[in-house]
Amino acid sequence: MSEFFVDPADTREQILAATYRTLCERGYADLTISAIGEAFEKSPSLVYRHYDSKDELVLECLRYMLEEFEAELTEADLEDPRGRLEEFVGWGLGDAPPEQRRFVSTLVELRSQAVHDEAYRAHFTRSDEVFVGYVADVIRAGIDRREFRKCDPERVAETLVTTMSGAMLRRSTCESEACLEGVRDGLEGFLAAQVYRPDGS
């Protein structure tokens, strides 16, 4: 996945970019709206004027990032289905730039808010739908191109997204990431047996 908030276009995007940077630096537990105000290039009061609470800012930031992810998807992403699938799995297993790796831990904190907060639950429900839909589209493209076996794209996508969610949870909450090498091997076995066609078949 590409970098987030590279070139914010207006004040709103600059505020959301400051929210993202602050989330990466501090995580959610230590996040305050005044820390976001400090990270914002212009006047902190602009942040307070537009947003009432840190959760309002965080949720708008998450929604913005998800919309950006959806907007950047093109037909070209479906031209190399195996590459896209491996990129997706790799991202969940830690092959991401350091800043995004830190953000994954923050996402785990944010996602746990959804246990008791409806607005977070609505966001992560939609976010899962987007990622499952994307992975299922990639798998359908692979089947159409005869690079993948005939399989149930939704079923495989739900399984991959769930395993990736677990990988992000475990590596953010365990003392070592060593466990993930076993997961990488296990998923390669799963994809080889259920999804990829053997070479030359």
Added chain:
Amino acid sequence: MSEFFVDPADTREQILAATYRTLCERGYADLTISAIGEAFEKSPSLVYRHYDSKDELVLECLRYMLEEFEAELTEADLEDPRGRLEEFVGWGLGDAPPEQRRFVSTLVELRSQAVHDEAYRAHFTRSDEVFVGYVADVIRAGIDRREFRKCDPERVAETLVTTMSGAMLRRSTCESEACLEGVRDGLEGFLAAQVYRPDGS
């Protein structure tokens, strides 16, 4: 898995049982040490005398439950490896008593504390080791009995525990559990292809 805290033996176990009940009822976000005191059959002041903070109580409760799980494991658990594996997967996918289903959501909240809290991180690191070790033992037993294929027990165990972690995370933080049916099918496919021997082989 059997029920927790059925017959607490002494004051300490009664306090931990009250902690468990309160966690099931309130979750972590709304947990207070005085709510635990109220759930305790004897004097609430006994709770405050022994524990300084709610996290101290919660961590001792989690450690106690993990030790109970380990203490209850016997050789007999390895006599039906396929049954044990299906029970483990089913528990993660929601085939648990209602009280334990509620506790799974609380576990997600507690686990997210490990992003910024070392004591929680140490607990969940150990907890993952225990469950991965258990699943790997079950798989080794299945291979020894020729019910399972020759496979790498640790690799399969890490993958299953990770997918189960993701399933518990997703079902605690999404509006619907419908996604988990795809995961159930996907895992059955994984186990059929990688672990179980075909009938009669």
